[in-house]
Amino acid sequence: MLAVAMVVVLGAIMSILDVTVVNVAINDLAKEFETPLSTIQWVATGYTLALATVIPITGWAAARFGTKRLYIISIVLFVLGSMLAGLAWSAESLIAFRVLQGLGGGMIMPAGMTILTQAAGPQRVGQVMSVVGIPMLLGPILGPILGGYLVDDVSWRWIFFINLPIGIIALVMAVRILKPDAPKRGERLDVLGLLLLSPGLATLIYGLAKGAEMKDFTKPEGLVPTLIGAVLVIAFVFRALKAANPLIDLRLLKRKSVAAASGTMLLFMAAFMGAMLLMPLYYQTVRGESALASGLLLAPQGLGAMITMPIGGRLTDKMGPGRVVLVGLVVVVLSMGGFASLLAADTSYWVLGGTLFVMGLGMGMTMMPTMAAAIQTLVHDEVPRASTMLNIIQQVSASIGTAMISVLLANQLSSNLGGGGSSVGSAEAVPPEVMKKIAGPMADAFQHTYWYAAAALLLAFLPALLLPRKKPDTPATDAPMPMH
Numbered sequence: 001m002l003a004v005a006m007v008v009v010l011g012a013i014m015s016i017l018d019v020t021v022v023n024v025a026i027n028d029l030a031k032e033f034e035t036p037l038s039t040i041q042w043v044a045t046g047y048t049l050a051l052a053t054v055i056p057i058t059g060w061a062a063a064r065f066g067t068k069r070l071y072i073i074s075i076v077l078f079v080l081g082s083m084l085a086g087l088a089w090s091a092e093s094l095i096a097f098r099v100l101q102g103l104g105g106g107m108i109m110p111a112g113m114t115i116l117t118q119a120a121g122p123q124r125v126g127q128v129m130s131v132v133g134i135p136m137l138l139g140p141i142l143g144p145i146l147g148g149y150l151v152d153d154v155s156w157r158w159i160f161f162i163n164l165p166i167g168i169i170a171l172v173m174a175v176r177i178l179k180p181d182a183p184k185r186g187e188r189l190d191v192l193g194l195l196l197l198s199p200g201l202a203t204l205i206y207g208l209a210k211g212a213e214m215k216d217f218t219k220p221e222g223l224v225p226t227l228i229g230a231v232l233v234i235a236f237v238f239r240a241l242k243a244a245n246p247l248i249d250l251r252l253l254k255r256k257s258v259a260a261a262s263g264t265m266l267l268f269m270a271a272f273m274g275a276m277l278l279m280p281l282y283y284q285t286v287r288g289e290s291a292l293a294s295g296l297l298l299a300p301q302g303l304g305a306m307i308t309m310p311i312g313g314r315l316t317d318k319m320g321p322g323r324v325v326l327v328g329l330v331v332v333v334l335s336m337g338g339f340a341s342l343l344a345a346d347t348s349y350w351v352l353g354g355t356l357f358v359m360g361l362g363m364g365m366t367m368m369p370t371m372a373a374a375i376q377t378l379v380h381d382e383v384p385r386a387s388t389m390l391n392i393i394q395q396v397s398a399s400i401g402t403a404m405i406s407v408l409l410a411n412q413l414s415s416n417l418g419g420g421g422s423s424v425g426s427a428e429a430v431p432p433e434v435m436k437k438i439a440g441p442m443a444d445a446f447q448h449t450y451w452y453a454a455a456a457l458l459l460a461f462l463p464a465l466l467l468p469r470k471k472p473d474t475p476a477t478d479a480p481m482p483m484h
Contacts, residue, residue, distance in 0.1 A: 003177045008112035010170035011075055014163050015105035018082075019047065020143020021159045022098075024295075025151045032156060033091040042095045045209060050102025052201040052395055056247055058110040059388035060189050067118070068178040071111040072171065077104025079167035086160035113387040115178060117375050142302070144280065148292030193247035196236035201392065204229025205399045212403035248392070249385045256466060258386065261374035262393055263463030264325065268366060269397035271456035274405030275336060278453070279356065281409070282446045286345055286439055300353045304360025312365040313372070321373035322469035324365050329464055331362030333457050340450035345439035373467045401456075408452050412445035 022044055030040040061070050081101030088094035150158045207226030211217035217226070240246035253259045283294040308328075315324045338355045375386055417438055 003173070005116060007071075007170060007173045007177055008116050010166055010173065011071065011078075011108045011112050014075075014078060014082075014166050014170070015108045017143050017146065018101065018105065018159075018163065019044070021147035021150070021162075022047070024144050024147030025156050025159050028151050028156050029091070029094070033094070035091040040091055043091075043098050045206070046095045047098045047102040047105070048209075048395075048399075049202045049206060050099045051106035052205050052392075053198045054103050054106035055110060055388060055391050055395065056197045056201065057189075057194060058107045058391075059249075059385040060247060061107070062111055062114055062388075064189070066181045067111055067115050068174065068180045070107060071115060071178065072174050074104045074107035074111055075167055075171050075174065077101075078108060079164060079171070080104075082160045082163035082167065086157040086164075110387045110391045113371075113391075114383050117383050117387065118181075142295070144295030144298070145292060146295075148290065148295055152292065188245055190243055190245060190247040193236055193239055193243060196232050196239060197247060200229050200232025200236060201396065202229070204233060205396065208399050208403040212406045217403075217407065248389050249382070250389075252382065252386055252389070257468050258374045260463045260466035261321075261370050262390070264370045264460050264467065265367075265374075265390060265393050266397045267460035267463065268329070268370065268457065269394055270401035270404070271453050271460065272332065272363070272367075272401070273398040274401030274456070275450065275453035277402050277405055278339075278409065278446055278449060279352075282343065282443070286442050286446065297349065297353065298356065300357035301360035301363070304357040304362075305364035306360075308361045308364030309368060312369050315365075316369040316372050320468045320470045321369040322464070322467035324369045325373070325464050325467055326461070328362045328365030328369070329457070329460055332359055332366060333362075333454055335359035335362060336450055336454035336457060340447055340454055343443055343447040343450065345443040347443075370464075370467070404456075405449060405453060409445060409449045412448050413442060416441035416445045 026040055026044065029043060030036065033040065058070070065073075078101055081097050081099075081104060084097040085094055085101060088097055146162070147159055150156070150162065203225045207222050207224070207229055208217075211219070211222030211226060214222055217223060236247075237250060240248055240250045253262060279298060280294045283289040283297055289297065312324050312328065335355055335358045338358070339352075342351060342355070371390055374390055375383060
């Protein structure tokens with residue numbers, strides 16, 4: 001079990017770290033290729049859109065080709081994309097290779113989750129989810145540290161080349177350790193569903209990102225793609241509820257545990273991922289810290305999550321996810337309330353680090369037990385579809401959350417600084433005498449935005465109250481995949 005978990009975690013670390021590592025390097029890439037930020041931003045956006053496009057097909061592909069084969073293909077695509085991105089000669093070539101990376105990266109997480117949960121069976125899903133969750137939590141914290149070091153002291157090319165040794169090790173381990181599962185040759189692809197959902201998700205996420213970039217969701221550049229994407233996704237929902245073999249089986253939501261977990265995941269990820277945007281920005285814009293220092297200052301959150309994640313996994317398997325998730329949500333809300341009350345231009349780093357640590361403790365008891373709640377009651381063949389659905393929910397809700405919080409923060413900065421706040425970059429770029437005057441109002445803007453995030457997070461309690469509060473029963477038709 002540990003060997004299988006290692007294979008999946010290696011793949012997950014690559015795909016998740018890659019997002020945050022690249023974000024740190026955007027400014028340097030713009031200088032390297034003498035390209036405006038609006039163009040080079042597609043290095044990040046293109047990867048995200050490729051993820052959104054390919055995730056919906058993962059459930060079908062896992063059944064059609066087998067999860068082992070799919071997982072190997074996804075790692076090969078990701079490593080190939082990483083190698084080519086590291087060799088890129090222009091902004092356009094880099095963006096194209098990042099899209100190739102995203103096509104592989106989008107399949108790594110859902111395929112890996114499927115392999116682990118099918119191998120574990122329902123009685124150990126909580127522990128398995130806590131293993132998968134480690135890279136998901138550490139990625140946003142270790143990414144800026146690693147990215148800052150590689151960009152400052154090595155070369156921007158190594159933010160991509162770093163994936164090669166990890167990917168090769170993951171590939172060799174996957175070939176040797178994972179047991180092949182029998183593909184279903186008769187599994188038909190829901191072509192109409194794919195034509196609705198993949199472009200729908202990509203267009204929706206693009207529209208939200210564009211609206212957030214312009215600090216206004218009503219402008220046509222952001223509003224039109226958002227509406228088109230929403231219409232396509234809604235059309236897919238109607239199609240999926242009627243189709244005999246839909247791309248994503250939304251009928252799984254008829255089960256109380258799956259519906260409650262999906263609702264909790266949607267609301268929690270939107271609020272939490274939006275809030276995750278605030279602290280690194282605060283450190284850089286208000287306190288004048290570098291990207292590398294900001295990453296190090298965020299480390300307490302990862303430490304807190306590492307402590308509670310395995311504990312939360314075991315408790316989920318013993319007593320059901322309901323109680324564990326509710327405790328975790330309370331801790332995260334209290335932490336956000338702490339930032340909303342304490343954040344100022346001169347707040348002690350010890351206080352901020354302590355609050356981040358407590359937030360990490362809550363995070364470790366929330367996200368993965370919620371995913372376990374959705375999967376515990378499913379039989380073997382339903383797991384790929386469910387893990388694909390949960391990964392889509394994560395992508396969309398994180399995009400909604402970061403877009404909404406970035407706009408709320410920009411509006412608050414603009415209000416506090418008399419209209420010019422939304423364009424403030426780093427404290428280093430502002431003359432010291434000016435920074436002295438605006439640091440307080442800027443910190444107040446971050447403080448107020450945390451109140452919005454905390455209020456949004458309270459909504460997650462509604463579906464979380466419906467999560468199962470007892471140890472899961474083994475489904476009669478469950479047939480865990482053999483390990484060796």
